[in-house]
Amino acid sequence: MDIPSNLTEFLYWVKERTEKLWLVDDENCPKGFYGARWQGLSEEQIDDIERKYEVSFTSEHREFLKILHAIDKKEIVEYEDEGELITEECTFFYNWLENEEEIISQIKCFYKWVWDDIISVNYVWLKSWGVKPNSLERKKEIFDEWFSKLPQLLPVRNSACVVNNENLKWNPVVSVSGSDVNILGWDFRTYLLYELREHLNIYTDVYDEEDQMFYPEIIDEVQQIFNENYKYDETKDIPYLKEMILYWSSGWRGFGLSYHPENARVHPIVK
Template structure:
């Protein structure tokens, strides 16, 4: 009889965070030349990296400094993980020359003040940039769209003040922060195109840093004669179980915004209107106010 493989990914949240710490630091201790991971060898910039946790006193001081409140699971994340002892190094080509820039792997609440201040305002600023144009995003619950930008912002600001607060983790990923919610997911916010990136911090970390957790296995493709990455069985099982729990989930206020664009429906285990089963589809509005025609989402370079 086939014996079911023991799930290696801890379900207990605190135990999971320590597991993440140990597994990533073990992965980062392998140089690219010595790594046995064919699909995702340890990138050179992160070799030897270590997590830098915060003390409870530092977390309390950070809440006071930014006038925010970390939820218990966020405090545990900051205490055990928080950030690493270096910046992520990325490259891009400009005028035939390779340029590099550095970003935080996860925001350092003790040092990244300018980035954090900017990101705390990111959801408001970038979503309203999509709302303010004459034919911009307009939610059904907001009623008749006014003509003036000032009145639009008054309506939007009132909505935003009531919505659960979002606290930055890295890049444009934010943890929903309100203590009366059954679920406090991590959202990926790029203007009005907002999706759930993990229904809790555990699922989010498994999704965000899969390669650093060494949770891919190399699978050789005979036709293309190359390796591609595939989730380990343990990770597939976790994600499949999470999908079964999606029906009925809600995020006050934010859910309506996420369902405005077709990209957000899968966050709640739903198929958006017009879903034809294709893997890649354009991001289209699923609610169109009477005064405008449907149009595909056009991304803009938020800064």
């Protein structure tokens, strides 16, 4: 398949491959995507967005916005609710020209999600915060000081966010669910291979002798990219946020680390 390693070439490869798949109205084209096209932004538009939202995109994020950015179709999601089939149209990648309310909500919600996990739900408390005080006011002071040092998280799709820090060696994209933060890719290339896996035709059917059936598996070239990207490297760091990621057992994989013995019962690192 020869997936480009250069980011710009890779983004054009994604554009060509996905739009070609979306041009054929068959079972391989996801519902709602027939005829879909990417809507890239100009340098001037990106500059205007940075001023409007008071953000500064990393070079990788900026390149993504120029070539891909958003799709001109809505994703059609179907599910059952009390026996009734519900159909909804959902934004796929956030459009910085049109989805202002959703983008601002996502940017602001991270604070609330993590704070809620501290004062209720999971009662998270990091080691670096010291002894947990009884006072809610003091807890908030400690949390606010920590949160003020975090790199900003800029939304890309659903709960996926770019870690907005150009000074990092890596350019991670993370998913955020309350205080549970996971690495989706240590760069945009790996993240997009993961996020668009159903749209890139990167699966092959593998026969299972036991079940006597074929099952789809990611092709070796893509799996190798994933393995390489998640490999342990001491330079993989996200200031302050790393401790929160490693708080939950699920976070260790994102740093290519292993904390629990095989088959061990999984617990948070800090109770």
